[in-house]
Amino acid sequence: MDIHRLRLFLGGPWIRRWGWLLALPFALLLGLAIGTGNKLPLMLFFLPPILMFMAYFYANPKVGMYFVLVISFMQAGLTRYYPFAPYGLGVDVFLLLPILFTILGKGRELDASDLHQAVFYVILIWFGYCVIEIANPLSRSVVAWFYAMRGLALYLVLNFICGVLIFNKPKDMDMMITIWTIFSIIGTIWGIKQLFIGVSPTEQRWLDAGAANTHVLFGKLRVFSYYSDAAQFGASQAMAGIVFGIFAIAEWANKRRRNYLIFASLMAFYGMLISGSRGPLVIPALAGFMYLLLSKRVKILILGCSIGFMMFAVLKWTTIGQTNYQINRMRTALNPSEDPSFMVRKNREKILENYMHNKPIGAGIGMAGSWGKRFAPGSFLAELGTDGHYTRVWAECGVIGLYVHVFMIVFIAVKGFLVVWNLKESNVRIKLIAMYGGYCGVAVASYTNGLITQIPTAPLTYFGIAFIFLGPRWQREAEEQEKALEAAEKEKRKTASV
Numbered sequence: 001m002d003i004h005r006l007r008l009f010l011g012g013p014w015i016r017r018w019g020w021l022l023a024l025p026f027a028l029l030l031g032l033a034i035g036t037g038n039k040l041p042l043m044l045f046f047l048p049p050i051l052m053f054m055a056y057f058y059a060n061p062k063v064g065m066y067f068v069l070v071i072s073f074m075q076a077g078l079t080r081y082y083p084f085a086p087y088g089l090g091v092d093v094f095l096l097l098p099i100l101f102t103i104l105g106k107g108r109e110l111d112a113s114d115l116h117q118a119v120f121y122v123i124l125i126w127f128g129y130c131v132i133e134i135a136n137p138l139s140r141s142v143v144a145w146f147y148a149m150r151g152l153a154l155y156l157v158l159n160f161i162c163g164v165l166i167f168n169k170p171k172d173m174d175m176m177i178t179i180w181t182i183f184s185i186i187g188t189i190w191g192i193k194q195l196f197i198g199v200s201p202t203e204q205r206w207l208d209a210g211a212a213n214t215h216v217l218f219g220k221l222r223v224f225s226y227y228s229d230a231a232q233f234g235a236s237q238a239m240a241g242i243v244f245g246i247f248a249i250a251e252w253a254n255k256r257r258r259n260y261l262i263f264a265s266l267m268a269f270y271g272m273l274i275s276g277s278r279g280p281l282v283i284p285a286l287a288g289f290m291y292l293l294l295s296k297r298v299k300i301l302i303l304g305c306s307i308g309f310m311m312f313a314v315l316k317w318t319t320i321g322q323t324n325y326q327i328n329r330m331r332t333a334l335n336p337s338e339d340p341s342f343m344v345r346k347n348r349e350k351i352l353e354n355y356m357h358n359k360p361i362g363a364g365i366g367m368a369g370s371w372g373k374r375f376a377p378g379s380f381l382a383e384l385g386t387d388g389h390y391t392r393v394w395a396e397c398g399v400i401g402l403y404v405h406v407f408m409i410v411f412i413a414v415k416g417f418l419v420v421w422n423l424k425e426s427n428v429r430i431k432l433i434a435m436y437g438g439y440c441g442v443a444v445a446s447y448t449n450g451l452i453t454q455i456p457t458a459p460l461t462y463f464g465i466a467f468i469f470l471g472p473r474w475q476r477e478a479e480e481q482e483k484a485l486e487a488a489e490k491e492k493r494k495t496a497s498v
Contacts, residue, residue: 061098065167065463068094068159069176072456073183077226081202091455092150095158098166114164119415119469123160126408127153129401130365139364144375148366148396151453156462163466170428170474173435173467177247180460181264184240187233188271191225195274222276227456231449234277236457238445239438241268242284246291246434250427279448286444287437294420294433345387345448352395355380362398369450389446389453409443416468423471426478432471435464 057063068091075087103110130153134145167176199207199221207215215222215230222230244265251257272280292304356362363381366372369392372382386392394402416436423429442461446452452461 057097058101058104061101061166062172064094064098065162065172066175066179068162068459069179069456070183072459073187074226075455076228076232080206080226088150091155091459092158095155095162099158099161102165110165112165114168114470114473115161117469119412119465120160120164122408122411123156126404127157129397129404130154133361133365133397133401136361136364138359138362139367140379141366141375144366144371145364146366147375148371151458152365152393152396155453155458159459159462160466163463164470167463167466168470170431173431173463176460176463177244177261180240181244181261183456184237184244184268184271185264187225187227188237188267188274191223191233191271191274194223194225195221217276220276223271223274225271225275228454230275231277231279232451232454232457234272234275235280235283235442235445235449235451236460237268237271237275238277238280238283239287239442239457239460241265241272242287242441243434243438244268246287246437247431250430250434277449279445280451282445283438283441286441287434290417290437290440291433294417294436296421348384348387349391351384352386352391355384356394356398360398360400362394362396362401365396368392368395386450388448389450392450412465413440413443416465419468419471423475426475428474428478429471432468435467439464439468 071087071090071094075091078087130149133139133149134142139145194203211224211229215224223233224230225233227233227236242265244261248258248261248265251261269284272284288304292301295301367376367379368381368384368386372379376382381395384395386395390402390406393405397405416439420429420432420436423432439461442452442457451457
């Protein structure tokens, strides 16, 4: 189908002139449904709007990316308040349909050349390994594999494909940041409300159901906002804070945009602070270092590292701000040997090492962590817990799967560094440095929590990976556009002189 014609059809003057007539039969159907209690008229009433939306979606598959981002932020909160809908499957739908619609709409004209690169093949290797894990003889449930595999591998593949084929312009990256800033600011505001006013009755029931064990420590609330938990809230805000800050540098000439990004960055960092999460500290630290390193300016690198070391020294070797609970909790992250939770994690790894010595391909995807408690209650891995992302990969996919996964993580980091390093200086390059730094920070911070596979951090990170590897193409397009403008200007001067 010709997408251009479809867009003209959906936005044509006939809709504005005669569209109201279409509402009459649907209004009658709705009245009949309400009056008789018959569900069929009600279904028929909603069918046309759904079909119209799908037609619009077919013509504009990029809309699916916006839905993915919005759902990613809202899913945990919606699940807490309205747990009857499968919100997670909405992410699957709005990732798969845009790919399908793009293939159907463009056909042979589809340019998939940017997918033919080493990083995508490495991602596919990890995805293929996870698919093979469905045959793991130790796995107790195929359903568990289906649910757990999506976050572990499928979303990475789908986000990367969508980023390369559909969500593939610098303005799309800016749009993602805009959506991100809105939900990040709202998240911090909601967190401030939880901290200083109190949680809602629904949130209190969630805490009373068991979450209070990890979210109320020494009588102090670890703020979780509308995210799945405090760890995800803290990690997402830590990543947001540093990414927004670097984007502000790229937008320095645009005063309004720059000030908005600075405000969003400060709000995000405050959200990280009140979350009480310590693992996310590495995200801004590592991302900031990557920005300094990739800036290729020795003086800035030395100055930034000096400031970072002084901030580290204040937390590590002084008691400044010790009376503040959030600062005090952050400080404990720099003394892991004295942290009871860190020691529990290390002891758990020793226990898991003994269990895994004869399981090179693991116990099966979905058998550990929250999925294990749901689909294999009472099993060893379900009861042991995993905490960190890499520990979970080790338990479910074995040492072979862990090697494959870590290779993919490191390969993306190394290849991404080289891509960004070789780009010419531009505002887009600075933004890609922010995306790259955020990825590196989340990859390291995932040692203590499953951050890189949880929403909203996962889609933001995965889209960021796609943007990084689109950088060379964006640079070529910018150079071609600049040459075209220069040629047009030269031709204009030539014509004027004649």
